[in-house]
Amino acid sequence: MSIIERALQAAQKPATQQPRSSNRNTLPRVTELPLPTVADVPPLPLRATLATGIFPDLDRDIRFLKRPLLARLFAPQEQGEQQHTLMVTSDLPEAGKSFISRNLAASFAQEKMLRVLLVDADPVRRSLSNLLGVADRPGLMELIAGDAVQLSDVTLATDVEALYFVPAGQSREDATELLASTQMAAFLTALNDPNTVVVLDSPPLLLSSEGRVLADNARQVLVVVEAGRSTAADVAQVVDILRGTSATVSIAMNKVPVAALSYRHDMYYR
Amino acid sequence: MVQLRKTAAPDLQVILDIARSQVLGCWRHRWLALGLAWALCCLGWIAVWLMPNVYGAYARVYVDTQSVLRPLLEGLAVGSDVLSEVALMERAVMSHPNLEKLVRDTGLGMVTGERRETELAIVQLQKSLKLRRDGDNTVTVSYENIDREKSLQVVTTLLNQLIEGAMDENQADRSTAEKFLAEKLKEYELRLNESEAALADFKRKNIGLIPGDNNIDYYGRLQTELAQLGVIEGRLRAARNRRSELQRQIEGEDPVLGLLAEDETPAVMTSPQDRQILELEQRLADLRLRYTETHPQVVAARETLEQLRERKEAAFKAGGSQVRAYSSLNLNPVYQQMKIQLSQVEVELAQLQAEYSDQAGVVAGLRQKVNIIPEVEAELKRLVRDDDVNRSQYDDMLRRVEAARVTEEAGSSKGKAFRVIDPPKVLADPVGPNRPLLFTAVLVLALGAGAGVAIALNLLRPVFFTGKDLERRFGLAVVGTVRQGLSATEAIAQRQAVMAFVGGIGLLLVSYGLMLFLTRFAGTASLAAGGLGA
Numbered sequence: 001m002s003i004i005e006r007a008l009q010a011a012q013k014p015a016t017q018q019p020r021s022s023n024r025n026t027l028p029r030v031t032e033l034p035l036p037t038v039a040d041v042p043p044l045p046l047r048a049t050l051a052t053g054i055f056p057d058l059d060r061d062i063r064f065l066k067r068p069l070l071a072r073l074f075a076p077q078e079q080g081e082q083q084h085t086l087m088v089t090s091d092l093p094e095a096g097k098s099f100i101s102r103n104l105a106a107s108f109a110q111e112k113m114l115r116v117l118l119v120d121a122d123p124v125r126r127s128l129s130n131l132l133g134v135a136d137r138p139g140l141m142e143l144i145a146g147d148a149v150q151l152s153d154v155t156l157a158t159d160v161e162a163l164y165f166v167p168a169g170q171s172r173e174d175a176t177e178l179l180a181s182t183q184m185a186a187f188l189t190a191l192n193d194p195n196t197v198v199v200l201d202s203p204p205l206l207l208s209s210e211g212r213v214l215a216d217n218a219r220q221v222l223v224v225v226e227a228g229r230s231t232a233a234d235v236a237q238v239v240d241i242l243r244g245t246s247a248t249v250s251i252a253m254n255k256v257p258v259a260a261l262s263y264r265h266d267m268y269y270r
Numbered sequence: 271m272v273q274l275r276k277t278a279a280p281d282l283q284v285i286l287d288i289a290r291s292q293v294l295g296c297w298r299h300r301w302l303a304l305g306l307a308w309a310l311c312c313l314g315w316i317a318v319w320l321m322p323n324v325y326g327a328y329a330r331v332y333v334d335t336q337s338v339l340r341p342l343l344e345g346l347a348v349g350s351d352v353l354s355e356v357a358l359m360e361r362a363v364m365s366h367p368n369l370e371k372l373v374r375d376t377g378l379g380m381v382t383g384e385r386r387e388t389e390l391a392i393v394q395l396q397k398s399l400k401l402r403r404d405g406d407n408t409v410t411v412s413y414e415n416i417d418r419e420k421s422l423q424v425v426t427t428l429l430n431q432l433i434e435g436a437m438d439e440n441q442a443d444r445s446t447a448e449k450f451l452a453e454k455l456k457e458y459e460l461r462l463n464e465s466e467a468a469l470a471d472f473k474r475k476n477i478g479l480i481p482g483d484n485n486i487d488y489y490g491r492l493q494t495e496l497a498q499l500g501v502i503e504g505r506l507r508a509a510r511n512r513r514s515e516l517q518r519q520i521e522g523e524d525p526v527l528g529l530l531a532e533d534e535t536p537a538v539m540t541s542p543q544d545r546q547i548l549e550l551e552q553r554l555a556d557l558r559l560r561y562t563e564t565h566p567q568v569v570a571a572r573e574t575l576e577q578l579r580e581r582k583e584a585a586f587k588a589g590g591s592q593v594r595a596y597s598s599l600n601l602n603p604v605y606q607q608m609k610i611q612l613s614q615v616e617v618e619l620a621q622l623q624a625e626y627s628d629q630a631g632v633v634a635g636l637r638q639k640v641n642i643i644p645e646v647e648a649e650l651k652r653l654v655r656d657d658d659v660n661r662s663q664y665d666d667m668l669r670r671v672e673a674a675r676v677t678e679e680a681g682s683s684k685g686k687a688f689r690v691i692d693p694p695k696v697l698a699d700p701v702g703p704n705r706p707l708l709f710t711a712v713l714v715l716a717l718g719a720g721a722g723v724a725i726a727l728n729l730l731r732p733v734f735f736t737g738k739d740l741e742r743r744f745g746l747a748v749v750g751t752v753r754q755g756l757s758a759t760e761a762i763a764q765r766q767a768v769m770a771f772v773g774g775i776g777l778l779l780v781s782y783g784l785m786l787f788l789t790r791f792a793g794t795a796s797l798a799a800g801g802l803g804a
Contacts, residue, residue, distance in 0.1 A: 051755055055753075055755035055756070057753060057755075058752065058753060058755040061750065061751060061752045061753055062750075062752065064750050064751075065749060065750025065751075065752060066750075068749040068750065069749060069750075096752070100752065222749070225734060225740065227733070227734060227735045227736070227754070228294060228295070228298055228733050228734075228735055229733060230733060230734065231731045231732065231733055232731075232732045232733070232734070232743055233731070235734070235740070235743075235744065236744065239744060239746065249746075250747075250749040251737075251740060251746050251747070251748045251749065252748065252749055252750045252751065252752060253734065253735075253736060253737050253740065253748055253750070253751040253752065254752045255752070255753075255754040256735060256736060256751050256752065256753045256754060257294065257735065257753070257754050258753060258754065259290070259294060260290060260291065260294050260735035260736050261736065261751075261753065
């Protein structure tokens with residue numbers, strides 16, 4: 001519990017400094033209130049992995065995706081809660097969860113007054129951690145396992161402003177159980193903050209059971225459907241699973257081939 | 271206007287979107303489809319290559335549908351259609367018994383000799399044996415078999431069977447016609463006999479009522495008889511007049527003729543006894559000259575004379591004056607002649623009266639039959655007509671039978687209803703299988719199968735390509751669509767993959783072309799081989 005509380009304190013530190021007010025324009029920028037990060041690690045080179053560098057149209061697609069998601073994340077919540085956690089999942093692996101997660105996170109971070117914590121919540125594949133070369137560092141697993149680690153000990157700065165990264169940590173045998181544990185829920189609760197968005201890069205829903213619990217905890221779920229691969233049956237199953245949770249489900253199509261986009265669509269974008 | 275576009279546009283757009291998504295969905299399985307097409311093509315083409323060559327034999331025959339029946343029954347029966355006769359022949363050839371005979375003759379199904387094998391061979395024959403009508407009367411018989419000699423043999427055998435069968439059939443035709451004609455002839459003969467007998471019987475029964483050969487009918491005859499009756503009556507009247515005149519003259523008031531000569535010839539006019547006495551006296555004188563008075567003859571003559579004299583005296587005493595007057599009249603020749611004439615007229619009159627009564631009887635008889643005669647004549651006419659008709663038909667039939675006999679003789683020398691135009695011949699080139707067509711079919715089927723599999727898989731496991739697809743399927747709102755971002759190398763790889771796929775299809779088409787080329791080459795090779803073999 002002490003770990004959780006400490007994490008909570010650390011997370012809520014900017015929030016306490018920032019009095020709650022409806023008038024956000026008067027508030028200082030969140031970038032001025034950085035999260036405590038591990039000092040000896042240089043900012044992770046995340047920018048280079050973003051879609052912006054690959055294909056300018058992709059960047060635009062991400063931005064269009066971001067708008068409704070932000071609207072949902074910041075919709076009025078019960079009892080004045082301030083949980084802004086988006087769980088990014090899919091039916092099957094390789095659907096582009098990590099890609100969507102980091103791009104969305106970077107895009108969120110561009111919003112004013114928002115800081116984004118990107119969490120690699122897939123301890124099996126750890127694709128983001130691997131991508132950023134921090135797979136060997138302690139991360140989420142250590143944090144929720146209670147191995148005397150503070151959030152500040154695992155949070156890494158990136159080369160994107162206001163975007164922080166929590167690696168998956170060491171792979172364990174009880175990784176799935178840990179993700180399904182109440183400590184995970186406590187971790188997310190600890191990150192309740194009006195200016196903080198947590199993006200969970202989650203395991204695929206159909207291959208493991210923890211996704212369901214994660215969805216309960218996250219409340220906002222973005223299902224990435226891979227164009228031309230996710231079958232109707234898979235999507236239907238995912239929809240069924242999520243219907244059993246309290247999460248609000250959004251769906252995004254990924255890897256849509258340009259050929260599938262209608263003429264009108266193309267014209268609209270270009 | 272904006273609203274109009276809004277309502278009008280989506281339909282086509284939706285259709286386009288769905289079509290695009292479906293095409294892309296199928297495109298996912300392109301490699302599987304291509305592989306399947308390749309596999310099927312390879313298998314199919316090998317199978318086509320391995321198919322045995324089929325050799326075709328054919329022969330052309332002229333079918334003489336003008337069979338012997340035709341001229342014989344001209345006008346008697348309705349002739350049948352030429353084309354239908356050929357069709358009938360075709361059916362007869364393709365009939366089961368005929369084909370069985372053919373199979374037996376050619377030894378087609380004789381490998382194991384089983385019944386089932388024969389049946390199989392018959393079915394095969396039914397399929398591969400073809401009779402095609404070229405012109406009006408020309409029929410091409412063709413047969414295909416993987417064995418060149420066999421196909422020739424089948425056609426030759428069939429042709430022989432046809433010709434033999436036709437001859438049999440002709441003979442059968444002829445005998446049928448003859449039998450028919452003979453029956454008809456007998457029938458007409460019978461009828462003719464009947465009518466003739468009826469006619470004769472009728473004539474016998476009505477013998478008095480039937481006009482003679484000079485064709486005078488009843489009324490003519492009646493008139494003739496009446497005229498004759500008139501003639502007889504006239505003659506009768508004339509005879510009666512003559513008789514009455516003669517009687518008047520004989521019994522008339524002044525029999526002048528005899529009185530004038532009474533004085534001049536009293537001595538001359540002696541009685542017969544006088545002349546007898548005179549003669550007897552002369553004879554007695556003669557006898558006295560030769561004989562004595564006592565000679566018996568003289569005595570007899572003297573006695574006779576005495577008797578005569580006595581008789582004369584007695585007669586003279588009885589009626590001297592009368593005898594004298596009578597004898598003087600009797601002795602008148604005119605009177606005597608008139609007497610003779612009178613008696614002649616009497617006789618003639620009696621004869622005429624008999625004739626008249628006869629003729630009157632005939633006329634009366636004819637008059638009596640005035641009601642029967644026309645009926646009899648009508649009946650006679652009918653009988654005669656029947657007889658004539660029967661006789662003419664009988665004659666006609668007799669002629670026909672003669673003609674049939676002549677035709678048969680002519681036909682047996684002329685020969686067949688089938689004439690071979692092209693004798694059985696087997697083509698050097700195999701006529702089948704149509705490998706180019708089969709290659710094409712295999713290619714089309716293989717490509718179709720590939721496409722079909724891709725489509726089936728896409729239908730079995732539908733996927734989504736746009737947010738619209740998801741919305742249509744689940745009614746879920748899609749918050750965003752992220753397109754596929756390809757790095758330069760990825761784009762190149764994808765393009766290469768597409769090119770590889772296109773190349774795969776192209777290679778398949780090239781292989782197809784190669785197959786066609788090889789087929790032609792193989793065809794010429796087999797032609798050369800066939801030429802050498804021949």
